[in-house]
Amino acid sequence: MSSPPLAPPPQWPGSPGPFGTTELPYGVFRPAGGEARVGVAVGNQVLDLAALAVADGTDPTIFRQPSLNAFLAQGRTAWDSLRRRLQLLLANAAERGEPAPHLHRLDRVRLQLPIEVADYVDFYASEHHATNVGWIFRPGADPLTPNWKHLPLGYHGRAGTVVVSGTEVVRPHGQRLPDDGRTPVFAATEKLDFEAELGWVVGVGSAPGSTVGVDDFADHVFGVVILNDWSARDIQAWEYVPLGPMLGKSFATSISAWVLPLAALELSEVDPPPQQPELLRYLQGSAPGYAIDIEVSINGEVVSRCPYGSMYYSPAQLLAHLTVNGARLRTGDLIGSGTVSGPEPGQRGSLLELSWNGTRPLLVGGDTRTFLRDGDEVVMRARTSAGQRLGEVSGSVQPAR
Amino acid sequence: MSSPPLAPPPQWPGSPGPFGTTELPYGVFRPAGGEARVGVAVGNQVLDLAALAVADGTDPTIFRQPSLNAFLAQGRTAWDSLRRRLQLLLANAAERGEPAPHLHRLDRVRLQLPIEVADYVDFYASEHHATNVGWIFRPGADPLTPNWKHLPLGYHGRAGTVVVSGTEVVRPHGQRLPDDGRTPVFAATEKLDFEAELGWVVGVGSAPGSTVGVDDFADHVFGVVILNDWSARDIQAWEYVPLGPMLGKSFATSISAWVLPLAALELSEVDPPPQQPELLRYLQGSAPGYAIDIEVSINGEVVSRCPYGSMYYSPAQLLAHLTVNGARLRTGDLIGSGTVSGPEPGQRGSLLELSWNGTRPLLVGGDTRTFLRDGDEVVMRARTSAGQRLGEVSGSVQPAR
Numbered sequence: 001m002s003s004p005p006l007a008p009p010p011q012w013p014g015s016p017g018p019f020g021t022t023e024l025p026y027g028v029f030r031p032a033g034g035e036a037r038v039g040v041a042v043g044n045q046v047l048d049l050a051a052l053a054v055a056d057g058t059d060p061t062i063f064r065q066p067s068l069n070a071f072l073a074q075g076r077t078a079w080d081s082l083r084r085r086l087q088l089l090l091a092n093a094a095e096r097g098e099p100a101p102h103l104h105r106l107d108r109v110r111l112q113l114p115i116e117v118a119d120y121v122d123f124y125a126s127e128h129h130a131t132n133v134g135w136i137f138r139p140g141a142d143p144l145t146p147n148w149k150h151l152p153l154g155y156h157g158r159a160g161t162v163v164v165s166g167t168e169v170v171r172p173h174g175q176r177l178p179d180d181g182r183t184p185v186f187a188a189t190e191k192l193d194f195e196a197e198l199g200w201v202v203g204v205g206s207a208p209g210s211t212v213g214v215d216d217f218a219d220h221v222f223g224v225v226i227l228n229d230w231s232a233r234d235i236q237a238w239e240y241v242p243l244g245p246m247l248g249k250s251f252a253t254s255i256s257a258w259v260l261p262l263a264a265l266e267l268s269e270v271d272p273p274p275q276q277p278e279l280l281r282y283l284q285g286s287a288p289g290y291a292i293d294i295e296v297s298i299n300g301e302v303v304s305r306c307p308y309g310s311m312y313y314s315p316a317q318l319l320a321h322l323t324v325n326g327a328r329l330r331t332g333d334l335i336g337s338g339t340v341s342g343p344e345p346g347q348r349g350s351l352l353e354l355s356w357n358g359t360r361p362l363l364v365g366g367d368t369r370t371f372l373r374d375g376d377e378v379v380m381r382a383r384t385s386a387g388q389r390l391g392e393v394s395g396s397v398q399p400a401r
Numbered sequence: 402m403s404s405p406p407l408a409p410p411p412q413w414p415g416s417p418g419p420f421g422t423t424e425l426p427y428g429v430f431r432p433a434g435g436e437a438r439v440g441v442a443v444g445n446q447v448l449d450l451a452a453l454a455v456a457d458g459t460d461p462t463i464f465r466q467p468s469l470n471a472f473l474a475q476g477r478t479a480w481d482s483l484r485r486r487l488q489l490l491l492a493n494a495a496e497r498g499e500p501a502p503h504l505h506r507l508d509r510v511r512l513q514l515p516i517e518v519a520d521y522v523d524f525y526a527s528e529h530h531a532t533n534v535g536w537i538f539r540p541g542a543d544p545l546t547p548n549w550k551h552l553p554l555g556y557h558g559r560a561g562t563v564v565v566s567g568t569e570v571v572r573p574h575g576q577r578l579p580d581d582g583r584t585p586v587f588a589a590t591e592k593l594d595f596e597a598e599l600g601w602v603v604g605v606g607s608a609p610g611s612t613v614g615v616d617d618f619a620d621h622v623f624g625v626v627i628l629n630d631w632s633a634r635d636i637q638a639w640e641y642v643p644l645g646p647m648l649g650k651s652f653a654t655s656i657s658a659w660v661l662p663l664a665a666l667e668l669s670e671v672d673p674p675p676q677q678p679e680l681l682r683y684l685q686g687s688a689p690g691y692a693i694d695i696e697v698s699i700n701g702e703v704v705s706r707c708p709y710g711s712m713y714y715s716p717a718q719l720l721a722h723l724t725v726n727g728a729r730l731r732t733g734d735l736i737g738s739g740t741v742s743g744p745e746p747g748q749r750g751s752l753l754e755l756s757w758n759g760t761r762p763l764l765v766g767g768d769t770r771t772f773l774r775d776g777d778e779v780v781m782r783a784r785t786s787a788g789q790r791l792g793e794v795s796g797s798v799q800p801a802r
Binding site for chain 2: 118119124145146147150151153154155156157158159160161163170172173174175182183184185186208209232235238239240241242243244245246247250251277280281282321322324325326327328329330333401
C-alpha cells in the first residue's frame, strides 16, 4: 500500500456537484508544506478549522491534529455547536457574495486517514448478504445460522490496516485449498473481492463495565464513513472455521476520507425491516435505520447499488450488542455494518454474491469479471434518500509482490 | 473493572523471592504523587529509568511516558544496550554493597498497564487445547479442523479491554442458549473461565505490504507477558459460528504488569514438537519454542501447571503467519499464544478443559468448582526452565451488575 494520492471530490452520476452545507463532513488534510489539521469540506474546498479557531480567538489545539479523535472526544454538544457555527458562517458568506474564509482548494491538499482507529469491529447485519453467503459456503444447510436472528453477529478486525480512500491495495498472498485438493497451497489470492459497507465512527467512549443502550447511540457515535472491507475469499474459506475471518480480511480495509456527521442523516431515518422472532430487551428501543444507497463501480462502470435501509439490524443495535457485556467503547472505534446487500441481484454488495462465487461472471467494460483483476479500480459512493452525500472510498488493485 | 490495586511482587512457591538481574522486566509505575514513568523491577523495588536517564545526562523523554511504547519502538540495539547498562549498574552496586540509585519500593508504587495495545490477536497454538475443545464442542467429529495443522489459527480480540494484573473482572451478561432450549436468554454468564496464555509484545512495527519472516522474530518482538484470556463459555458457544469468538471474550483480557524481555529467555529455548504434515515454506525456519511453565491458582490453590514448551506453533510462526498477507505490525501489538495446555490432565489451561465443560468438578479449597464463582481470585505465575520468572497476572471475579 503506497501513500494515498489526492482524493477527488465525490461525484454521484447526475448529481449537481460536491458537498453542500447540509453535509459538512469532517476530515484531516495537509496543505502543501503544512502540518496536518482538521477541516470541513464545502464545495470544491476544505475549510481549515484550526485557522478558524485562531480567527475566533479560541484554542485551535483540537484541530491541529493528525486525526479527528480530539474533536470527536468532545461530544455531541460541541459537535452540534460547531456545525451550527459553520452553517451560519457559510450562509453569511453566501449572502454577502463573498468566499468563506480559511478555505483551501481540495485539489491542492492531501487527505489523510481521518481517525486514529481504536478497535475495528465488523458486523454481518444484512439478512440478504448473510443468506447469500450461507447458500454459497454451506449449500444444503439452512443459510442463516440459528443465532443470526437473535443477535447481530460480528468480529474484531485489524485496526492497524484501516487505510484512507485512494490507498492502493496489493493483492495478498495466503494459504488456500485447491478445488480438487486436501493440502493447501501458498499463492496470491485468486478471489480478491470488495465489500460495500458503512462504518460508524465512535466519538465518545464509555466506561469499562457500563453498557450503551439502543437509545444512547447518538451520544456516542459521531458520524459515518463508507467502508470497503477488501476480502480474499479463497484465503477466508480455508481459515475461517472455527475462529472466523482473519488473514482473508486483515490486509486492508479502506474508509472514506470524509466523516459525515450523524446530524446530516436526520432526514433519512427509516424503520428497519420487521424483526421476528422478537429480540431480547436490550436490543429493543428506538433504533432507526438509514435510507442510504451505496453505489459500487469497477473502472467507472456501476456494478451494484446497495440499500443500507434494508439492513436487518440498525447501527444502534450493533452498538448495544457490542457493549452489553461491559466492553468499553473508545474514541475512534470503528463499527462496520457488514456488507450491504439488498433483496435484488443488482443490490449485492460483493463480487462473491454478484458472481455467485465465480460461477456467474459479470459484464464489466465489455469484458467479464468474477473477482477483481490487477489494475481494477473500485469506487464506492453513497447518498441518503434526502440527497446528502457521504465521502467516496476508492482503491485500485496492485499486483501481488 | 475498577482501578487496579497495588500488585504484589510475584512469588513462585519455593522460589527465593522476586525478580533478579537475569530477569529485569519492564513496566510502567506511578510513585505516590508522581507522574507515570517506565521502570525495571529488581528485588522488591523498581528502578526509575527516567531518573536514571537524567542522572546519565541523556534524554529521559521516552521513559516519562504512561506506556512502554516509545521505548519499545527504539528496537533491539537500544533494548540490548539498556539491559547491559542496567546489569552493570546493579552488579557494581552489589559489589560496593550499596543500593542502586533511583529505586522505589514496589509496595509504594502503583503499576499500570505496561503497553498501549495497538492490535490484539489471539492464537490457538496448542494442539492439546484445540483437541480438548474440539472433543467438548464438536463431539463425534474430528477434534481438529482440517486447517489446524497447516496454519496457526487466530482471531483479533478487543484491544480496548486489555487490562493490567490486579484489575477486577465483573461477571459479564450476554445471550446464551439454555441446555434444553432453542431460544436464547439474556443473563449473567454461568460459565466464566480463565485461559492461561503467554502474550508476545511487538516493539518494532513493519511496513504495510511487507512480511515478517520466522527468522525476523527477535527484530520485532520485545518481550513476553502472562495473559489471562477471560472467557464466558456459554456466551461464546452461542455466538461463535460462523464469525468466531466475540462477546464471550471481549469483556476483559488481563496481562501482567511486567514485560520480560526476550533476552531473558535465551537459556530456555527449546525445539517445538514435531510438525507433521510439513508446513508451507513461510512457516519453516529457526523458530524456537520456550520452556516456560505457567502455574494457575484459584484462591491460592494450584489447579494447573501449563507447559508452554509443548505448544505446536512457535511464537515466530504466529508472527510470520500474521504478516504473510502484508498486514503491518505496530508497536504495542499484542500476540496471544492461545491457551497453553499440555498432554496431561493437570496441565490444562482452562476450566473448560479441567472440568470437561462442567461435567467433572474440581476440588478447590475443600469445595468443588466447575467454572469460576464470584469472589474467586485467579493468579497465574510463570517461570522458564532456567529459573527466570515472568510477571504474575491476577484478577478476582466481581458479581454481575
